[in-house]
Amino acid sequence: MYQALRPSxxxxxxxxxxxxxxxxxxxxxxxxxxxxxxxxxxxxxxxWQFVVDALAEDRFVVAADWRGxxxxxxxxxxxxWMPDYLADLDWLLDHYAGDTPxxxxxxxxxxxxxxxxxxxxxxxVRRLVNLEGFGMPVLKPEQAPERFGxxxxxxxRLHRGEMALAAYPAVxxxxxxxxxxxxxxxxxxxxxxxxxxxxxxPTAEGxxxxxxxxxxxxxxxxxxxxxxxxxxxxYAAIRAPLLAVEASDDSLGRWWKGRYTLDEYHERLKSVPxxxxxxxxxxxxxxxxxxxxxVARLIEEFTAA
Numbered sequence: 001m002y003q004a005l006r007p008s009x010x011x012x013x014x015x016x017x018x019x020x021x022x023x024x025x026x027x028x029x030x031x032x033x034x035x036x037x038x039x040x041x042x043x044x045x046x047x048w049q050f051v052v053d054a055l056a057e058d059r060f061v062v063a064a065d066w067r068g069x070x071x072x073x074x075x076x077x078x079x080x081w082m083p084d085y086l087a088d089l090d091w092l093l094d095h096y097a098g099d100t101p102x103x104x105x106x107x108x109x110x111x112x113x114x115x116x117x118x119x120x121x122x123x124x125v126r127r128l129v130n131l132e133g134f135g136m137p138v139l140k141p142e143q144a145p146e147r148f149g150x151x152x153x154x155x156x157r158l159h160r161g162e163m164a165l166a167a168y169p170a171v172x173x174x175x176x177x178x179x180x181x182x183x184x185x186x187x188x189x190x191x192x193x194x195x196x197x198x199x200x201x202p203t204a205e206g207x208x209x210x211x212x213x214x215x216x217x218x219x220x221x222x223x224x225x226x227x228x229x230x231x232x233x234x235y236a237a238i239r240a241p242l243l244a245v246e247a248s249d250d251s252l253g254r255w256w257k258g259r260y261t262l263d264e265y266h267e268r269l270k271s272v273p274x275x276x277x278x279x280x281x282x283x284x285x286x287x288x289x290x291x292x293x294x295v296a297r298l299i300e301e302f303t304a305a
Contacts, residue, residue: 002192005053008046008063010071015091016084021045021071022092025052025061033102033126035303037063038089040108040133042214044070046196047107050189051288054296062096064088066110068215070196078155079220085113086120093124101126101240103303107288108132118242119234127303128240131295132285134252135268136226137260144225151223163216167201167209174198174210184283184290193289228268235271242275243302245295247283 008023045063068074106114111133174194283290
């Protein structure tokens with residue numbers, strides 16, 4: 001199994017009636033701001049371990065499990081809303097950074113969130129790194145009736161137990177699932193991640209099953225339409241320099257099959273006052289697993305500027 005070079009320590013922080021699980025590496029420094037790293041959908045804070053191990057310098061790194069992921073409880077809700085992530089992040093920065101602007105990194109869903117947050121609270125972000133957080137395709141107003149109906153139907157399916165996440169008889173089944181999703185992931189990293197990405201739970205029959213540490217309610221679609229004009233207004237309010245990092249595999253094209261493209265994403269990034277784009281070769285969407293050294297180097301060089 002992968003051996004962490006810089007083991008994390010774990011603690012829980014009260015955030016808006018929730019107990020937020022946070023992983024910490026290093027210690028606060030008067031010379032360097034915290035490096036705050038926020039994971040993506042159906043991921044956990046421990047996912048950053050490989051990047052942290054690849055950093056050339058020791059830094060105070062803060063990485064939280066978003067609400068309803070990992071060891072952070074979800075508050076018994078049956079769906080999740082983007083504004084809650086923004087408020088949760090604000091609470092976390094109150095706790096770990098105070099008035100100090102942070103270097104803020106997000107991957108995928110976490111990348112989308114930190115982009116929005118940097119527009120809402122521009123004074124709290126010193127440097128901004130977005131790893132494959134592309135946003136969503138344009139949705140039209142006439143899609144609203146169908147979307148609201150789908151949202152209601154999916155909540156009903158959740159309450160009937162029809163949207164449960166897969167469970168596995170042993171943790172190695174979780175590792176195989178991770179490797180199937182990401183063929184570049186090595187066995188040692190998959191085994192390490194699986195132990196943090198899932199937990200053993202007893203079944204009604206008295207057996208143990210390894211369940212993914214993610215609330216199935218995260219599978220419910222967002223009832224609100226994605227508004228590009230709102231997103232661009234948030235982007236325009238960002239004051240921190242932005243590094244938008246993409247993997248060589250075009251995951252955006254694979255997901256949306258022409259409905260939303262990298263060219264459209266790049267056009268949106270023009271609304272950010274100070275933005276640059278970097279590319280990581282031989283990597284897919286989970287580029288922080290595929291090429292952690294390259295990602296760590298990009299982050300260090302950008303935040304040192």
